[in-house]
Amino acid sequence: MAQNRTGDARGSRAPIESKLERMGDALEQGEALLEILHDDDVFERELERIFATNWVYVGHESEIPEEGDYRQRYIGKDPFIFVRDENGEVQVLWDSCRHRGAKVCRAEKGNTTHFRCPYHGWTYRNTGELIGVPRKGDGFPELDVEEKGLHAAPNVDSYNGLVFASLDPDAPDLETYLGPSKWYLDLYFELADMEVIGDPHRWEIDTDWKTPAENFYGDNYHVPMGHKSAIDVGIGSETAKGEKESELYAISEVGGHAFSIYQIPDEDFFWGHPPEVIETFHPDRLTDDQYRVARQSGVSLGTIFPNLSFIYLGGSDDPDKDTVGTFCLRQWQPIEPGKMEAWNWIMVPKDAPQEYKDRVYEVGVGTFSLSGNFEVDDIGIWDGIPEAADSVFAERVNATTVFSMGRGEGTVAEVDESWPGPGTVYREGGMTDENQLEFYRKWHRTMTEDR
Amino acid sequence: MWELEANSLRESCENFLYREAQLLDDRDLLEWHETLITDDVEYRVPVRTTKERSAETEFSEESFHMIEDWGSLKVRVERMENDFAWSEDPPSRNRRFVSNVRVADEDPDAGEVSIRSNLLVHRLRANDTEPDLLSAERRDTLRRVDGSWRLADRTVLLDHTVVGTPSLSIIL
Numbered sequence: 001m002a003q004n005r006t007g008d009a010r011g012s013r014a015p016i017e018s019k020l021e022r023m024g025d026a027l028e029q030g031e032a033l034l035e036i037l038h039d040d041d042v043f044e045r046e047l048e049r050i051f052a053t054n055w056v057y058v059g060h061e062s063e064i065p066e067e068g069d070y071r072q073r074y075i076g077k078d079p080f081i082f083v084r085d086e087n088g089e090v091q092v093l094w095d096s097c098r099h100r101g102a103k104v105c106r107a108e109k110g111n112t113t114h115f116r117c118p119y120h121g122w123t124y125r126n127t128g129e130l131i132g133v134p135r136k137g138d139g140f141p142e143l144d145v146e147e148k149g150l151h152a153a154p155n156v157d158s159y160n161g162l163v164f165a166s167l168d169p170d171a172p173d174l175e176t177y178l179g180p181s182k183w184y185l186d187l188y189f190e191l192a193d194m195e196v197i198g199d200p201h202r203w204e205i206d207t208d209w210k211t212p213a214e215n216f217y218g219d220n221y222h223v224p225m226g227h228k229s230a231i232d233v234g235i236g237s238e239t240a241k242g243e244k245e246s247e248l249y250a251i252s253e254v255g256g257h258a259f260s261i262y263q264i265p266d267e268d269f270f271w272g273h274p275p276e277v278i279e280t281f282h283p284d285r286l287t288d289d290q291y292r293v294a295r296q297s298g299v300s301l302g303t304i305f306p307n308l309s310f311i312y313l314g315g316s317d318d319p320d321k322d323t324v325g326t327f328c329l330r331q332w333q334p335i336e337p338g339k340m341e342a343w344n345w346i347m348v349p350k351d352a353p354q355e356y357k358d359r360v361y362e363v364g365v366g367t368f369s370l371s372g373n374f375e376v377d378d379i380g381i382w383d384g385i386p387e388a389a390d391s392v393f394a395e396r397v398n399a400t401t402v403f404s405m406g407r408g409e410g411t412v413a414e415v416d417e418s419w420p421g422p423g424t425v426y427r428e429g430g431m432t433d434e435n436q437l438e439f440y441r442k443w444h445r446t447m448t449e450d451r
Numbered sequence: 452m453w454e455l456e457a458n459s460l461r462e463s464c465e466n467f468l469y470r471e472a473q474l475l476d477d478r479d480l481l482e483w484h485e486t487l488i489t490d491d492v493e494y495r496v497p498v499r500t501t502k503e504r505s506a507e508t509e510f511s512e513e514s515f516h517m518i519e520d521w522g523s524l525k526v527r528v529e530r531m532e533n534d535f536a537w538s539e540d541p542p543s544r545n546r547r548f549v550s551n552v553r554v555a556d557e558d559p560d561a562g563e564v565s566i567r568s569n570l571l572v573h574r575l576r577a578n579d580t581e582p583d584l585l586s587a588e589r590r591d592t593l594r595r596v597d598g599s600w601r602l603a604d605r606t607v608l609l610d611h612t613v614v615g616t617p618s619l620s621i622i623l
């Protein structure tokens with residue numbers, strides 16, 4: 001990736017405490033501090049506080065269906081092996097040989113019973129257990145192999161196939177972490193059994209990981225301007241194109257995560273899936289309220305703190321082709337201050353016909369991917385932010401970003417008390433920033449709380 | 452037999468690739484779409500993952516950075532011409548270096564030839580001083596239509612697993 005001027009390392013200016021304090025002040029005004037989008041100290045603390053503490057997404061069980069299947073994954077910037085061991089259990093093992101630190105897993109994916117370190121040949125079972133030390137008796141008679149297995153993430157748990165890990169031994173359990181957002185996740189992962197198609201798209205972007213996370217918390221305000229070119233050529237969702245009458249709900253205060261859901265009144269829309277796919281769903285797994293919301297759902301998106309987002313698009317990549325329901329799961333990985341790597345997985349109901357899955361995949365690629373007709377314009381816009389955030393002037397004018405939309409006299413977003421699900425829910429959800437504020441509040445709490 | 456305005460089949464194919472590179476570098480995308488591809492074109496850029504040497508291939512059969520037909524390419528080309536296509540406005544400056552062209556197979560009855568070539572895209576945006584580089588092998592099938600070549604099938608085999616450019620808002 002091109003090293004432009006925004007990518008240069010530099011010493012920090014104001015100490016991080018002052019930045020976090022000014023961020024706290026800004027949040028009280030419904031604003032955020034621009035500087036946090038490109039700052040060495042903030043980035044370092046994020047690795048520690050945000051990524052090595054919270055429950056971070058690792059992968060989907062359908063990516064490692066067989067015993068011995070593995071994938072390389074990252075928690076923050078730390079390398080882990082996501083593997084289904086010989087007992088069928090999912091393991092999240094730190095990819096570093098206990099002898100001298102070499103990587104024991106050298107391919108991005110594969111199937112193996114053992115990881116053998118190429119340096120001196122220490123060998124680990126796919127459970128992480130150390131079972132081979134060359135010339136052990138001659139050299140390490142006292143070495144206790146039971147103590148020298150690969151380190152594992154202290155907490156690993158899954159929700160409907162989505163595997164998360166927390167590097168904090170004292171983390172609350174995953175269910176607590178997801179909290180009320182589970183009510184919404186169920187719409188996507190409980191109603192249908194979802195699976196990942198193939199391998200993720202991975203690419204580097206010169207912007208901070210928080211910018212897309214913030215966007216996927218619920219920036220629906222950018223769509224008419226940011227994505228005008230895609231809408232003009234007639235692709236994407238019928239709701240965004242205004243072809244269907246719909247209401248957009250913005251949902252926050254569900255455990256620090258957030259969702260945006262289009263509802264198409266009295267329609268069996270199910271994110272654009274056709275009847276033969278809807279037939280494979282399991283309505284009995286949802287409450288009546290959840291089922292009603294799922295049924296009327298058009299485009300839906302959201303983010304699980306810190307960096308796991310999704311968009312469920314009922315749409316097409318070509319105005320001459322039918323609408324399908326395409327689910328893109330994405331993770332915004334921190335690389336360095338002002339730089340990230342996007343990971344994008346396209347998901348589909350497992351029991352849908354193969355031909356349909358292929359179409360879903362094509363629409364995912366054509367809309368939200370490295371080459372996605374929607375995605376490329378987001379990125380074309382975002383990559384200018386780090387340069388401004390890194391400005392001396394940003395600090396001097398205490399530059400903030402504005403999240404006060406929807407507040408004050410005459411604004412159209414309003415809390416919908418009749419909404420059946422948990423959280424604080426706004427109608428005209430495209431005209432409020434409460435979701436994004438939720439993200440930055442949680443971020444700020446996590447960065448500043450006493451530990 | 453082939454009726455070529457060139458000394459060899461390979462040279463004729465090279466001429467096609469060079470002309471194509473020029474249109475794409477110059478952002479004459481509509482012209483590219485109208486004159487250089489067949490209406491049953493298949494175009495794909497598979498996802499690559501690092502695998503052990505013993506693996507048959509590093510390229511996915513189900514995952515792609517682009518998987519296109521005539522219609523979806525038309526959508527892309529038209530969108531890129533739109534005044535609100537921020538990823539390419541101001542446009543990235545792309546220079547395609549096409550080399551190592553070889554004829555892999557020919558089928559004169561069908562009027563088709565399979566070729567392989569190397570592609571290096573040197574990509575600069577705004578004030579970049581260091582380019583994004585995209586390196587790949589292309590496997591193409593060209594078809595003779597009304598006395599000239601058209602692209603009927605293309606697979607772009609990237610050397611990248613993590614792609615080092617922020618968006619693929621160009622044609623490879």
Ligand code: FES
Binds near residue numbers: 098100102121
């Ligand atoms: S570092 Fe792995 S065996 Fe020595």
Ligand SMILES: [Fe+2]
Binds near residue numbers: 226
């Ligand atoms: Fe967007």
